[in-house]
Every structure is written in structure tokens, then in C-alpha cells.
Amino acid sequence: MLSRSAERLYWLARQLERTENTARLISVTMNLIYDLPYGTEVGWRNLLTICGVEDAFNKSLKTPTEQHIIHFLLVDVENPSSLLSSLSFARENSRITRELMPDEAWEQVNEMYLYATNNIDLLSGRRGRMLFLQEIMRGCQRFTGFMAGTMSHNDSYRFICLGRNIERADMTTRIMDSGTVLLAEDRNNLTREYESILWINVLKSLSALLMYRKQVRQHIKGKDVLNFLLKNPDFPSSVKHCLHEISHSCIAKLPNSAALAEQIHVLEEQLLAVDMTATTPLELHKTLDGLQTEFNILHGKIAETWFFNNLTE
């Protein structure tokens, strides 16, 4: 397949994954904040940190109110990783790769985009916002399910999976990082009191609650949650699982992938070596930060191997 097409598909998948993650993150946070008492150390600002757009938001000189933050994260086109920006990039990428995917793939993304642009008004009210986010999450899942069921699991498909899993692993580390604040020794009493609700929320942001419960049949504790999200081999959003998917389902059958496979292997070893019980919150934060850097390096390697491998001739 063409290098250019591979790159487009990879980004299409990343952008759709980002769209879905943003929708879920906001939806879960909304649910949480509505029944938490004032004074707990979570809030809308937290979302900006998780999405890595705190600086960009501050530059926009808006006050960090619910409305402003939600607007910035969902529909602000000035924010390149807002839900609407991601969705519209995804749409352009699926438009220019529509010859590689079943018809319905493009139609699915296009429909979702049309829904989003036609229903921006819904976002001002909380009820409408919920409906909106639900529709977007469902749309993304329909796309993923549709592709899994109708597209040949060929090179095109592998690049889609590759993009999705890198983006997913990245998001999981960000959400985990947001949880480390809950482990801090100096957290206030109110936060301590609602701790398990907050950890449940972390799990919900990754649709992980039920699967976690099935795996860890105990009172919910922060370090167990983090351990699960980092190392569980079976849960689709765990970092371990994402890396496994990348190395086994995606790149194993792609050409010239030996060096990358080796790099991922090293990363997996690092992951397993993290001892959650012996780690301080600060160390954990550094580990997660380090992982995000590794993902960036991985991305660079992917681009070098398949997207720009033969530009000089």
C-alpha cells in the first residue's frame, strides 16, 4: 500500500480514538462532579491536564468555568485536539482514504461529523450534552466494530489498529497520571473520604470498571487500579494490552518491522518492572511521563519505517 495512505489511515484511527476518549472522559467527569461535594480536589481543570491542553487553554484567556472548559475541549476549532477538531481531521483523512475502506466506513465518520456540527446547540445544557457525547461514543464504536467485522485484516487495517492502540495507550497513561494526585500524602481529608468514588471514576473514564471488578475482587484501592491499567494483559485499554496488540496484531505482518518489534519488547519489559507497591506518587508520575515520551519516540519510528521510508530516491 502507498506510504501516504498508510499515514492517513494511522492518523484517522488516532483521531477517532481521541474523539471517543474525549467524549468518554467528559461524560464521566460530568457524572462525577455533579454529585461530589465542593472541596474535593478534582474539577474541570483536571480535564485540561489530562488532555494536555492546559497551556493552550490559559493562552485563550478564558476563565476556567465549566462552560468555557467544555467548549474548549469539545468544539473549539482553535484547539487542535478538541473533539470537533479531531473528528473533522478524522473525516478529512477518511475522505482521502475512502478507496481503501468499505463504503460504510467513510459514511460512518461523515455521519458522525454531520451529527456533531448540526447539534452543537445541544452542548449548552447538561442533558443535551450527555446525549451528544453518547451519540459520538456510539458512532466511534460503530466504526470500530464495523471495520472489525467487514474489513479484511490487511495492511490498511493494521495501520488503523496501530494508530488506535498508540493513541489509546497514551490516553491511559494520561488518565492514570491524573489519578496520581489522589495518592499524594498531602491530599485533604475530603478527598480521602471520597477516594474510592474517585478511583471508580478513573476506571469509568476508560470503561474499565466492570472488567476491573471481575479481575480484582476487593475493595477498590488506588494502586490496584493503576496496576490493572498498566499491566493487565487482557483489558483493551491497559498499556500492556495496547503494546501487545501493536507488536502482535499490527506490526508483526508489516514489512521491515524488526527494529520496532525490538523497541516495543524493551518497553514491555520496563512496564512489567514497575513495582506499584514500592513506588511513590512522584516516581509514578515520572514513570508515566517517561512512557508518554516513549510513545512519541515509537511514533517517530513508525513514521520513519513506513511513511517516509523512501522519499529520497
Added chain:
Amino acid sequence: MATTSLWDNYQADKAYDEMIDTQGNARPLCATLGQYLQTLDSDALKGRRSAADAAILEMGITFTVYSDKGNIDRAWPFDIIPRLIEYQEWKKIEAGLKQRLKALNCFINDVYNEQSIIKDGLLPAELIHSSSNFRKECIGMQPKFGSWANICGSDLVRAGDGTMYVLEDNLRVPSGVSYMIENRVITKRVFPELLQNLNIMPVDAYPMKLLEMLLSLAPRPESTPQIAVLTPGIFNSAYFEHAFLAQQMGVELVEGCDLVVKADDCVYMRTIKGLEKVDVIYRRIDDLFLDPEVFHKDSMLGVKGLMRAWKAGNVALANAPGAGVADDKVIYAYVPEMIRYYLNEEPIIPNVPTYLCGEPDQLDYVLTHLSELVVKPANESGGYGMLIGPHASKKELKEFHKLIQQNPRNYIAQPTLALSTCPTLCNDKPEPRHIDLRPFILQGEHSFVTAGGLTRVALRAGSLVVNSSQGGGSKDTWIINTEQ
């Protein structure tokens, strides 16, 4: 027709109407459609139209109009009432179109080789050398099967007497075929019950026929040929079609930057595995942008060395560079002669009478009858730079008078034809609107004609301009076999 009907005020007496005769009755071919439409009131029609509009948006069937800055996403204009043609009539047209393209290809091959038509005095050499689509780089080339124009879109119009004429042949990069196919998909969604009861010929064979034709052009037939559609990119007005055809054929859609010509004069594309050889390119880029080594030096769309590879016989280009020499409105006037000359046959479909401004006596006639004629530049497409005499202001007439005198070779004139009309939904009521028809003809090892084609409709009352780039709309076209 029924008493209180949407059709009461339908005036089909100004031109030949494809559906309603001058007495206000549906023509026999259209009886079923007529009866069916009778059962729908204004609200129901509106509902069907909204369903069609929604389908077009969802399927992302788009067309770009160049003046829309930044808008790469205009929804395809579609009218839900189909246009019908009888199968027996169509058979004849189909034969006529194949005949025409065969003659045109003989002509192009002749122009770049022996030039016998000139030596035999049937066509002045001057016409060829002054044609802006003549490419001296192509002299001596002999593409497979003598077929230069592999994909042709000819525009047909029906005049007042019911006769179909060929108005022009588009031999460069004609577009519209994807819309023909998608129009049928939409109609199936909008009028499923109607399609079931009529014997309508399917239109979706085209992509497979196109693929077969492209395969037949491969320079190395022993291996499975690698085929690519070459597009200028997402900002091109027909990008939707390029992607559509590549997808339907299951071949790569490439841009110039994806291709490279190496020292062995072969074309390669950049893939995740490295470079892969390309055998046949269906190029949707104009000649002059194909290869900066030979044509426009600053073309970002083309591929350096592509002409070299083509001339070495290492890659097939469809349509072949230089094929546009026959896509010239002056050359058009000679097509009936070509058919007699090369094929020794009589033309099956007539030409529209054409005045060549380059001929002094014909120029005089054109200049004195400007207000009755349609004047077209010889080498434009998309309906740009045209004058429609009867609809033109004094200022426009004066302007064209001057333009023609300055460069007579560049203009032709034709009588204003009363293009046939077809009922078209306007404000949720059917009104007659002028239409034409663009069938698509393929010629490689074999010839093929689409079943019908793309019917284009001028959406403004009285307007004769049907081009999509000028705000025209489109209709599904049904070839109906009534004999079964």
C-alpha cells in the same frame, strides 16, 4: 391526467419534453412513472426529496465549485424525477457512440503518425498545428490498439424535432460517471417501489468495464498489472469521483508525489514496502500538468519523467497524452467526415450544424447572426467562456464580436437548439427544465458504452446551461426495455 394535480400547470409545449407530450399526457414510455408520480402530493414529493438530500450528505457525494473559497464540500445537486429513454433508441445511440470514438481514435493516431487525412485534403494542416491540445511530444507514438482516447464523455442533446445530436466529445479527463452510478443508488433509496415494476438497465457495470479496459492496456501483460488512478488531489472538483473509481476498481489512488520515475524509465509508487512498479495510470490530470520535465515546469501535480516512461512503453497512460487534439470544437465539425474517411460508414448520430469562425464566409455569417447563435471557444470545457446569443445583453454581444474577430480560429458557433426538457422539482412542483445527456464510452481492446449516462439539468427556468460547474443539477437516467 387526474383533475387536481401537481401537473395541471406543467407547460411542456415550449420544447420537446421527455415525459409529457404537447397534449399534457405522459408519453407511453413514461406512463408508469407518470401514474406513480400522480399518487404523490406536494408534501410526499418534498419528503422524497429530503430523503435524497440526506442520502447525498451521508454518502458524502460532493462536487467542488472553484469559486467557493475553502468549500471543498458542496453536496451533489440531484433531482429525484428520473429521465427515461427507450431501449431500442438507446441501442442505436450506443452503436453511434462506439462508431464515433473509433473514428476519433483513428483520427488521433493518424494526426500523430501518417497524417493521411491532411494529405488527402480533408482537413487543413493549419487546424492541427493551431490546436492548443496538439502535443508535438506525441508524434510517432502508437498506443496499444491504436486507442488514444480510452475514456470519452460525449454530450448528447435532443432538439425540438426529437432527434438526438452529439454536441461535443470530451476526450481529455471527462468526469461525471461516478455521479451517474450514485444517482441510481439514491433513486433506489427514494423510489424503491417504482424501480421494481420497470425493466431498467443497471448502470453499475462501469467500474469493472473500466478496470478491464485499463488491464488491457498493460505493457507487461504476463504479470498482474499494477493500476493506479492519478488525481490532482483533494481540492480538485472531481476528487470524489477519483476516489470513487479507485475504490470501486480496488486500485490505488495516487497523487503525483506518490510516484517516481527512476533511471530505468519505469514508474514506481512509494509504498510501505518500498518502491513498486506501476503499469497503467488512469490519469485525471490535464496533459500540461503531467510531467514538469516536458510541460509546465512548475507543475506540483505531475510526475517528473512520466512522459519519458510513457514514450519508452513502460507505462500506459489513459487517456494518452495528446488525445485532446480531437477534443476541440473546430475539429468536432469534421467528425462526420472522419467517420466516412476512416470507417467507411455513415454517422449514426448527427452532429449539431457548426460554423467555423476560422473560415471567412462562415465567420461573416456568425458575426451577422450573433444574437441567434451559441458561440463557444474551441478548447474550453465546463461551459466557461460561452455566449448564448438569444440570452445575451448588447454589451456581451459586442464583446464577443470583438473576441471572435481577434482570434477566429478559437471560436465556433452553432444554432441555439431548443434542448429537450424534463419535469424537475422546483419548489416541490414539477416544472420543465432543459437537459442534456453525457454517456461514457470506453475503448481499449474492446468498446463499451454506459447504459444511459449522466443527465444534467439546468435548474433555472429557461436556462440552457447544464454544467455542474455552472450550477447545473443532475438526474438518474433510465434505459427501459419495454419489449419484455
